[in-house]
Amino acid sequence: MNVIVCVKQIPDPALPGELDPDHTLKRDVKLILDESDMYGVEMALQLVDAAGGGEVTLVSMAPNSEKGGLRTALAMGAAKAVLVSDGSLAGSDSLGTARVLARAVERAGGADLVLTATESTDGYTGTVPGQVAELLGWPSLTFAKKVDVADGKVTIQRQTEAGYDVVEAPLPAVVSVTAGVVEPRYPSFKGIMAAKNKPIDECTPSDLGLSGDQVGWSGARQEIVSVAAAPEREAGEKIEDDGTAHERVVAFLEELKLI
């Protein structure tokens, strides 16, 4: 079975975020693999293992030709990657991103299943999985906390407010996975060395048959009209626990009439 995983390289979320002069997130910095994507990569590797054959392919897009994050996922065990990279991709919204990813999935070819995260850490629209599925003309099964593939079908446990639903669809399909559902492996030294020589097919939107008005800022068809600081919240009382801090908390709860 062949699985394609959509992955995103993002600015390190541990660093303070910055905006570019056009008010979009500053992305021409060192990019790393979005941690949210490690669950999809791990899930894909496990599904291919369970199927007894096939490979995991990555698809990604970036406004520069950053590959560091892809190498991380290749080191985990993915076989190869398609990276759509071009300056014209800067400012792409979720639909523009989905167009690129869907075409990249078609370029990679042969996928039985496409996995994505539920949402990226930096853009967090949560709309790309459904958009990619619709553009491919495939079913989408979102918010999966468990994924099984058998007999040409994918079956998931889909997270709900009340618990979960069991949802099934024939392959090929797009599945978005929630974090925490599998434990992503750490790349081994051997994996890291091997990743350096794994193929990354770098291409541009025009290689995929996409025109300039379908991606980037012009494709996004939106305009940021203002950026402002939000009102700050004031810090209140802060005490060191000397063994009696719980009494202050209980008194506070009494003042709020909660107990």
Add this chain to the structure above:
Amino acid sequence: MAIGKVLVFAEADGAAVSSATLELLTKAREIGDAVEAVIVSADAAAVAPQLGEYGAAVVHAADPQGRLSGVVGAAALASVVASSAPAVVLCAQSYDGRDAISHLSARIDRPVLTNAVDVRVDGDALVAQSAMFGGNTLVDTKLTSGQPWLVVVRPKSFAAEPGGAAAGEVVSLGDLELGRSGEAAVLDKHVEEREGPQLEEAAVVVSGGRGIGSAENYGPLVDDLAGLLNGASGATRAIVDAGWVPYSKQVGQTGKTVKPKLYVAVGISGATQHLVGMKGSDTIIAINKDPEAPIFSVADLGIVGDATTVVPRIVEAIRARG
């Protein structure tokens, strides 16, 4: 200044319309000349009175027939968009809401603004506001695409108020064209036992972070305190990523927004990712070992201490009161 017809993707659990839907309908009355709703339900008549009371004059109904509500919803929305050209489509940043808007967006080739915390009319445009960087920065964006403008709103962004109108007129949408997206079938629904209120509805939310130490501590440190305060339990992204609790408990940017009367942060440092989901709470209590933790900058009462020792003493003290 209003902006034409606003179509709301409504969600309900049986006959109970979700609070996020009522919030959207309330906002739709403010910005629109006319408000209609799409509901995916086998029994739309059961929800039409409440949808009408909050503003939906027409309730377009689609029967899920064992398929995913959001996917059926996208086809239903597309059908109404084609027949009556609404100016705006609003949906909630929920599981089914995101399915519906994402499929709709690709299907009708319209961009979508997500994570809106406010929506307003500016001249002949619609402006959506979203929060960035832990809620420190507010960004206003307007769509320059053709209509309908698609906006996804985070629940708890505005108050729900009934308009007092009669039940919405139910219009059945009949058979919808779903293509292969309709091949995803819901085989079974598992409802997990839950005591107390839902996370987004609760007056008190107690959330746990890495500082609770282990998955096993979530029950005694977070669930138990939430239970004693008749609240709901939540979590940071870090412990969801670690697999300690499911994604449905996640509070923050990639997760839920909560605005309870009281938010108790147990062993939470306060990454911007988390703060944006809870800093709208009326009152915040934080318990964390690190005196420099950012959570203290938003806390009304901050306890610098080890959550694994302080919280059991709080639980014990509340229990001792009987």
